[in-house]
Amino acid sequence: MLNKQENKGELFVEWKTRVTELLEIDYPIIQGGLAYLAYSELAAAVSEAGGLGQITAMSLESPEALRSEIRKVRELTKKPFGVNFAIGQHGRRYDQLLDVALEENVPVLSVTGGNPAPFFEYIKGAQVKKLVLVAAKRQAIKAESLGADAVMVVGHEGGGHLGRDDIGTMVLVPQVVDAVNIPVIASGGIGDGRGWMAAHALGAEGIEMGTRFIATKECVHASKEYKQALLETDETGTVVIKRSLGAPARALSGSWTEKILRMETENADYDKLKDYISGVANRRFIHDGNEQSGFGWAGQVAGMIEDIPTVEELIGRMVKQAEEIRKKWS
Numbered sequence: 279m280l281n282k283q284e285n286k287g288e289l290f291v292e293w294k295t296r297v298t299e300l301l302e303i304d305y306p307i308i309q310g311g312l313a314y315l316a317y318s319e320l321a322a323a324v325s326e327a328g329g330l331g332q333i334t335a336m337s338l339e340s341p342e343a344l345r346s347e348i349r350k351v352r353e354l355t356k357k358p359f360g361v362n363f364a365i366g367q368h369g370r371r372y373d374q375l376l377d378v379a380l381e382e383n384v385p386v387l388s389v390t391g392g393n394p395a396p397f398f399e400y401i402k403g404a405q406v407k408k409l410v411l412v413a414a415k416r417q418a419i420k421a422e423s424l425g426a427d428a429v430m431v432v433g434h435e436g437g438g439h440l441g442r443d444d445i446g447t448m449v450l451v452p453q454v455v456d457a458v459n460i461p462v463i464a465s466g467g468i469g470d471g472r473g474w475m476a477a478h479a480l481g482a483e484g485i486e487m488g489t490r491f492i493a494t495k496e497c498v499h500a501s502k503e504y505k506q507a508l509l510e511t512d513e514t515g516t517v518v519i520k521r522s523l524g525a526p527a528r529a530l531s532g533s534w535t536e537k538i539l540r541m542e543t544e545n546a547d548y549d550k551l552k553d554y555i556s557g558v559a560n561r562r563f564i565h566d567g568n569e570q571s572g573f574g575w576a577g578q579v580a581g582m583i584e585d586i587p588t589v590e591e592l593i594g595r596m597v598k599q600a601e602e603i604r605k606k607w608s
């Protein structure tokens with residue numbers, strides 16, 4: 279996992295795993311897709327700091343908007359980055375967005391949220407690294423059989439959409455590590471160097487973070503109210519909504535999510551719920567800061583967030599912390 283180099287008596291440690299080699303990055307830290315939040319500024323900042331930043335394709339209103347975001351990332355960094363596709367959102371088409379990502383020769387694609395087989399079929403033969411975000415062992419095995427280069431595994435602690443089986447990251451990651459040969463990237467509940475090293479102890483070769491990256495300076499589209507809520511929330515401050523629709527997802531708890539949960543308890547169907555759980559309601563809080571009429575996705579790791587650093591500060595701090603742990607262990 280680590281490559282030690284003696285240099286003038288000082289010990290320099292270079293992170294090296296199959297994930298850093300595959301993605302050609304310095305640290306195996308991946309910024310997860312973040313609907314309506316992960317545009318060029320955040321993606322470029324994460325990549326420039328040595329991780330892998332990603333643009334979230336499905337939040338963009340048109341294929342040309344994606345092309346423009348990809349080009350902006352390339353103006354901001356020469357380092358590799360990814361484009362994320364959360365497919366299966368009420369049958370929304372993604373082929374034109376995918377065409378743009380392929381035309382622009384993006385180095386990495388990630389996919390989640392639906393059956394990835396047609397996605398893999400569509401990109402067959404393209405020179406691109408393929409990551410699949412899964413929430414269950416059987417999905418990881420399927421991703422490997424389809425030709426994924428690595429699999430990201432998100433546990434129940436995570437923010438946004440989750441698996442239906444409520445398996446925590448600590449339990450899911452080692453089982454996936456044992457079940458596949460491709461590198462495993464742990465996700466869900468990771469927010470600092472301790473979580474990173476714990477993931478490595480479980481056999482993961484990298485981490486993905488979502489919630490932690492929202493609380494950074496470069497996540498410029500997140501409202502100050504959303505960031506403030508992430509600072510104030512403790513470990514109990516998130517809830518899982520949409521379970522009754524078979525699509526559980528973790529959000530910050532508030533009056534809007536309480537309303538949704540009440541409606542779900544009263545067996546409201548999709549038609550009744552759709553305006554409450556829509557992207558529009560999501561943006562009313564995450565972009566406009568209106569907690570009374572919207573909501574924001576977040577993972578339990580929100581309880582650990584205590585500041586809004588730059589991405590570079592965050593990643594630098596995590597590397598230092600991971601280093602200190604490694605030294606303690608040895």
Ligand SMILES: Cc1cc2nc3c(=O)[nH]c(=O)nc-3n(C[C@H](O)[C@H](O)[C@H](O)COP(=O)(O)O)c2cc1C
Nearest residue numbers: 310311312313436437438466467487488489575577
């Ligand atoms: C606000 C928010 C939006 C998300 N949107 C997406 C998305 O569009 N595509 C995706 O693959 N994952 C999405 N996710 C999941 C994250 O990429 C990541 O897997 C998850 O946040 C990891 O858990 P953590 O929040 O504990 O770090 C989202 C998560 C959050 C918090």
